[in-house]
Amino acid sequence: MDVLICSGLAVLELLTFQSSWELDSPSIFKRFFGLIFIQYACLKFHRIVIYPNFFSTLRHLPGPKDHNLLLGQEAKKFKADGPAAVQLQWMRTWPDAPFIRYISFAGKEVLLANSLAAHKAVLQTHVYDFVKPPFFARLVGEITGVGLLFSEGEAHKRERRLLAGPFSVPSMRKLLPVFRTKARALSHVFEELLAEKQYATLEAIETFSKSTMDTIGVTVLGIELDTISSMYPLGFLELYNRVLHQGFLGQLIWVINAFLPIRSIIPLEANRKFIQTTADLRKMLREIIQQRTTDLANETFKRENGESRDLLTYMLEEAELRRQETGKEIWSINDIIGHLLNFTSAGHESTATTLAWSLYVLATHPAIQDRLRLEITSLLETDQEPDYDSISALPYLHNFVREVLRVYPPSYMAQREATRDLVIEGVSIPKGTQIDLNIPLVHQHPLIWGPDAPQFDPDRWDRLSGDAATPFAFEAFLQGPRTCPGRNFALVEVKTFLVELVPRWHFHGIERRGGELLASGEERLGKGVKLANPSLTYRPADELLVRFGRVKKLH
Numbered sequence: 001m002d003v004l005i006c007s008g009l010a011v012l013e014l015l016t017f018q019s020s021w022e023l024d025s026p027s028i029f030k031r032f033f034g035l036i037f038i039q040y041a042c043l044k045f046h047r048i049v050i051y052p053n054f055f056s057t058l059r060h061l062p063g064p065k066d067h068n069l070l071l072g073q074e075a076k077k078f079k080a081d082g083p084a085a086v087q088l089q090w091m092r093t094w095p096d097a098p099f100i101r102y103i104s105f106a107g108k109e110v111l112l113a114n115s116l117a118a119h120k121a122v123l124q125t126h127v128y129d130f131v132k133p134p135f136f137a138r139l140v141g142e143i144t145g146v147g148l149l150f151s152e153g154e155a156h157k158r159e160r161r162l163l164a165g166p167f168s169v170p171s172m173r174k175l176l177p178v179f180r181t182k183a184r185a186l187s188h189v190f191e192e193l194l195a196e197k198q199y200a201t202l203e204a205i206e207t208f209s210k211s212t213m214d215t216i217g218v219t220v221l222g223i224e225l226d227t228i229s230s231m232y233p234l235g236f237l238e239l240y241n242r243v244l245h246q247g248f249l250g251q252l253i254w255v256i257n258a259f260l261p262i263r264s265i266i267p268l269e270a271n272r273k274f275i276q277t278t279a280d281l282r283k284m285l286r287e288i289i290q291q292r293t294t295d296l297a298n299e300t301f302k303r304e305n306g307e308s309r310d311l312l313t314y315m316l317e318e319a320e321l322r323r324q325e326t327g328k329e330i331w332s333i334n335d336i337i338g339h340l341l342n343f344t345s346a347g348h349e350s351t352a353t354t355l356a357w358s359l360y361v362l363a364t365h366p367a368i369q370d371r372l373r374l375e376i377t378s379l380l381e382t383d384q385e386p387d388y389d390s391i392s393a394l395p396y397l398h399n400f401v402r403e404v405l406r407v408y409p410p411s412y413m414a415q416r417e418a419t420r421d422l423v424i425e426g427v428s429i430p431k432g433t434q435i436d437l438n439i440p441l442v443h444q445h446p447l448i449w450g451p452d453a454p455q456f457d458p459d460r461w462d463r464l465s466g467d468a469a470t471p472f473a474f475e476a477f478l479q480g481p482r483t484c485p486g487r488n489f490a491l492v493e494v495k496t497f498l499v500e501l502v503p504r505w506h507f508h509g510i511e512r513r514g515g516e517l518l519a520s521g522e523e524r525l526g527k528g529v530k531l532a533n534p535s536l537t538y539r540p541a542d543e544l545l546v547r548f549g550r551v552k553k554l555h
């Protein structure tokens with residue numbers, strides 16, 4: 001766009017200031033391109049240096065001023081110990097500021113929301129005055145599809161209404177047995193790993209990733225993927241992982257493509273592989289949808305107790321019902337693929353990371369582990385297969401899971417862009433401004449959670465007061481109309497897994513590669529495990545090796 005404007009200006013200048021014989025001379029091209037270059041350089045200089053430092057209405061807001069001319073604060077963010085480390089430092093320097101301003105790439109000004117009121121305004125009061133930044137939608141959307149994650153405005157409201165059913169409490173009651181079956185399959189894997197030994201080691205991130213993908217297979221796609229029993233993931237998960245975990249070159253092309261559409265013209269193997277794999281993944285989903293449509297029409301789709309429990313079947317049945325009522329299609333096959341990709345990616349990695357962090361905390365906090373086990377075993381003594389209500393009623397388990405999500409929020413970052421000029425908390429925000437919502441900033445804010453905010457303490461949930469007792473103090477699933485629709489799903493799944501695993505398995509500690517025990521005891525929490533940075537999720541940089549053994553029965 002900038003190049004077009006500069007070219008247009010160059011033509012106007014030549015027509016205005018050159019006589020007609022000069023326009024015919026061969027040197028006119030040199031002048032034309034020279035003018036474009038000079039104007040483009042001036043425009044960029046204005047955008048990167050002059051405007052943010054001397055004219056922007058945001059320039060007086062609190063925030064770091066030591067930015068690099070081209071990289072802004074980004075290099076510092078990438079080099080930090082964790083994906084929120086630099087932002088947490090800024091929060092501690094300016095704890096009272098509703099917004100902290102920093103410079104990102106090429107002079108771009110970004111506002112970091114730093115108070116509950118600012119978060120509430122962006123996520124609730126003005127939620128539809130913001131959209132996800134287009135570059136982010138292009139970047140992540142290439143993998144997750146449009147679906148709910150990247151639909152906006154009226155389209156988003158409509159999709160949320162249409163998809164509310166599968167995530168209601170009655171639906172969660174029906175899903176609980178699926179979570180239990182998958183948790184038992186995982187317990188079986190623990191059994192095999194341990195065999196006759198006193199203790200063994202499991203890699204928590206990948207193990208839970210397989211388990212939660214199996215859960216998503218049944219609950220979203222209505223098929224058994226059975227990845228947990230295979231040490232070599234095949235089919236769906238393999239394709240999915242190839243798309244998600246590309247090599248360095250693949251990632252580079254992925255990021256550049258979000259700014260400059262180069263995907264279709266780059267003749268490199270990494271690029272060809274990505275295109276092929278995403279096409280294969282979509283083809284596989286298309287085939288699953290077509291097969292299910294046929295099975296539903298022929299009434300050959302097998303249901304448990306006459307009920308469908310998965311999202312795909314729900315969507316196809318809902319679409320058929322609306323077609324009969326109104327004669328209109330509510331979803332095209334590509335819309336359905338988008339939703340399936342959304343729910344698969346949003347629902348599997350974040351839940352797996354929550355379970356992995358749960359094991360990390362249990363392995364490094366023996367007292368918490370004992371207390372949680374006691375609560376669960378007391379329930380199991382009277383009820384071997386507790387239902388939704390009994391599991392939801394366990395107070396310590398509820399506090400534990402919320403505390404894991406407060407200290408280690410897997411989806412730690414959301415970004416928004418203002419679609420019009422706004423005033424929030426007395427700050428005039430021009431249209432186009434990017435707002436960062438960094439969840440650890442809220443979860444570790446001393447003015448909200450007190451001076452002990454970074455410490456892991458499940459009991460804090462029993463004595464909430466002041467700002468900590470308000471909904472926006474806990475944003476692991478965000479809040480407002482764009483809050484995670486899978487919140488209840490994730491909480492029930494994590495709790496059901498813990499109810500199955502904690503009474504049977506004892507978590508002794510975290511190991512380094514080679515077997516040395518790294519962290520045991522509360523004081524080591526947070527010091528032993530390096531966080532991945534840069535990363536889309538809040539997760540350990542390397543493997544998370546948990547040493548476990550059988551729980552000794554007390555007689």
Ligand code: HEM
Pocket residue numbers: 148149150160342343346347348350351354409410411413414415475476477478481482483484485486487489490
């Ligand atoms: C512990 C597990 C989970 C966490 C921490 C989590 C967190 C989040 C967060 C923070 C968002 C907001 C993202 C944004 O607006 O930028 C979100 C959105 C979303 N999540 Fe989750 N999620 C979890 C599990 C799930 C599950 C299990 C599902 C589905 C099966 C799911 C489906 C979605 C979808 C579809 C959206 C987009 C919602 C919209 O934009 O309206 N999530 N999630």
